Amino acid sequence: MAAERFTITVSGHGAGTGYAHERLLVALERAQGFGHLRDLPRRLPVGCRRGGCGVCRIRVEGGEYRSDPMSRAHISAEEEASGVVLACCIYPLSDLSLRLEPPVTVKANGRVAAL
Amino acid sequence: MAISGVLRPGFIQIRVLDMPAAVEHYTKRVGLHQVTEGPDGRVYLKAADEFDHHSIVLRRADHAGVDMMAFKCLEDADLDRFEKRIADYGYAVDHVKAGDQPGLGRRIGFTIASGHRIELFAQSEQSDPMPRVHNPDVWEHEPHGMAARRFDHALLYGPDIERNLDFFTKVLDFKCAERVDMPDGLLAIWLTCGMKAHDLAFVKHPEPNKLHHVSFDLENWGAVGHAADIITRYDISIDIGPTRHGITRGQTIYFFDPSGNRDEVFAGGYTYYPDLPTRTWDETQIGKGIFYYERQLNDAFLSVVT
Structure with a gap:
């Protein structure tokens, strides 16, 4: 069976391809490597790629995906429910559009602070 | 003793x-x-x-x-x-x-x-597997995976590492083997309590209580290469390496565990004696100090922690 292949759009900056079995961040790294992401406001944030460090925070603006657990020190349950996630912890189930978000730390009181 | x-x-x-x-x-x-x-x-x-x-x-x-x-x-x-x-x-x-x-x-x-x-x-029971002590072979249990020989040290990130330096040297009798001083002050310290170049290191960071990496000792540079093969074969998230640290001289790879905690496997490093002077690094050579071959910090070194 052919791997499910989707278009991943970074709003205003270009698009690459992603696969259902592949972490979204890996698809974005590949798109950057091929020069498909132009004029990003800052360098594509790549950290641990495993949900711990919080640097690859994005907002999914459209499309379906599934998620692995991600650090609650960086993404609250409410944010995750609203589509703010770590790109390394989601896998596309359809074409996706997203934008990069600045990384933050979620404090015990629920407040967020810039990383 | x-x-x-x-x-x-x-x-x-x-x-x-x-x-x-x-x-x-x-x-x-x-x-x-x-x-x-x-x-x-x-x-x-x-x-x-x-x-x-x-x-x-x-x-x-x-x-x-x-x-x-x-x-x-x-x-x-x-x-x-x-x-x-x-x-x-x-x-x-x-x-x-x-x-x-x-x-x-x-x-x-x-x-x-x-x-x-x-x-x-001070007290720990022994547990299996462990080396045999009478007529021991080089290993009792055949090494597997990256063949880590021991938990060796950790690098921790947090504020006020000047105070940590003062505490560990004055109170716990550690020595400072190496340090990095930037124009705006102390950036990093490598502390030893024995004869390794480091048992614990700190880098200055605004957020307290952060982990940069947990490090495991490997036998030699060949083992570091084998670990790199394992990292790719099993799609383990890589940070950098194989490369070398100028500081401590360790031959190294940084990678991440499935929760995003950074691990290191490394080999080598010099022998430290308590009468040796502290080796010092400045802003112009810090890249070489951290990653000796790349001669510059990667994006993740100062910013990606758990």
């Missing part, structure tokens, strides 16, 4: 998001062995070349990072001596009863200026 007091890193307890994935990573890939699982779900691991009961503790949590790092002392009375010195320095000392972790005796604990919890203990 030339080395007394604090002997070496004993164990580190780290938080993981997915326990089965963490156990598979540290046992099958890094090459540790699971000793036991505690009634509270914590999992205890060790390298086959270590005698003590365990050296890595995994605790399931909703965010990654480090709970505490513990150092082993030569004798039980050291704990009383250090408790007085730590309290005199002004840090509150608490007590953890024997048996809180399987196989370990009593511990004392305290929080340092960078926000990290440090513990000291």
Whole structure:
């Protein structure tokens, strides 16, 4: 069976391809490597790629995906429910559009602070 | 006995998001062995070349990072001596009863200026697998995975590392093997309590109590290359390497566990004696100090922590 292949759009900056079995961040790294992401406001944030460090925070603006657990020190349950996630912890189930978000730390009181 | 007091890193307890994935990573890939699982779900691991009961503790949590790092002392009375010195320095000392972790005796604990919890203990049961002591082979249990020989050191990030330097050298009798001084002040320190170039290191960072990496000792540069093959074969998230540190001279790879905690496997490093001077680095050569071949920091070195 052919791997499910989707278009991943970074709003205003270009698009690459992603696969259902592949972490979204890996698809974005590949798109950057091929020069498909132009004029990003800052360098594509790549950290641990495993949900711990919080640097690859994005907002999914459209499309379906599934998620692995991600650090609650960086993404609250409410944010995750609203589509703010770590790109390394989601896998596309359809074409996706997203934008990069600045990384933050979620404090015990629920407040967020810039990383 | 030339080395007394604090002997070496004993164990580190780290938080993981997915326990089965963490156990598979540290046992099958890094090459540790699971000793036991505690009634509270914590999992205890060790390298086959270590005698003590365990050296890595995994605790399931909703965010990654480090709970505490513990150092082993030569004798039980050291704990009383250090408790007085730590309290005199002004840090509150608490007590953890024997048996809180399987196989370990009593511990004392305290929080340092960078926000990290440090513990000291002196008693540990031995556990299998461990080296044979009579007519020993080079290994009793055939190494697997990256063939880690021991939990070697950790690099921790937090504020006020000047205070950590003062505390570890004045109170726990560590020495500073190397340091990095930037125009705006102290950036990093490498501390040793024995004859390794480092047992514990700190980098200045605004947020307290962060983990940069947990490090495992490998036998040689060839083993570092084999570890790199494993990292790609099993799609382990790579940070940098194989490369070398100018600081400590270790041959190294940085990679991430399934919860995003950074691990290091490394080989080599020079021998430190307590009469040796501190080696110093400045802004112009820091890139070479951290990554000797690349000669510049990567994006993640100062910013990606758990």
